[in-house]
Amino acid sequence: MGIKEKILDYQVTHGVFDNSTFAGTEGIAKRAIAEGFDALSEKQKAVLEPYLSITCSGITDPGGHHNDCAAVLEGESLLDAYHRCEDPEYLICDSCDDEEGYYAHQWDRISQE
Numbered sequence: 001m002g003i004k005e006k007i008l009d010y011q012v013t014h015g016v017f018d019n020s021t022f023a024g025t026e027g028i029a030k031r032a033i034a035e036g037f038d039a040l041s042e043k044q045k046a047v048l049e050p051y052l053s054i055t056c057s058g059i060t061d062p063g064g065h066h067n068d069c070a071a072v073l074e075g076e077s078l079l080d081a082y083h084r085c086e087d088p089e090y091l092i093c094d095s096c097d098d099e100e101g102y103y104a105h106q107w108d109r110i111s112q113e
């Protein structure tokens with residue numbers, strides 16, 4: 001199974017397609033998982049493309065400032081993000097994840113002062 005199929009498999013099992021605008025999306029994803037992404041028609045691939053390239057949700061620092069991260073998660077980094085983030089609707093990149101860990105540490109310190 002290639003990386004695209006693994007991502008789609010994760011998305012199907014975690015209900016990512018439940019709210020898709022086009023009702024057939026999940027069916028196409030399942031076909032890609034069973035037969036391989038490359039077996040799909042160009043139109044079917046186009047339906048799935050937005051799910052294979054997701055912009056980082058970014059994070060908000062303790063001062064309430066959102067970092068507007070524009071990192072795009074694709075391939076391995078997207079699959080990593082799915083495994084790392086608890087909410088499949090809220091994915092962040094490696095760098096934001098590091099930063100969030102740093103803020104969490106700061107919050108702990110502030111609350112103990």
Ligand SMILES: [Zn+2]
Binds near residue numbers: 057071092093
């Ligand atoms: Zn980010």
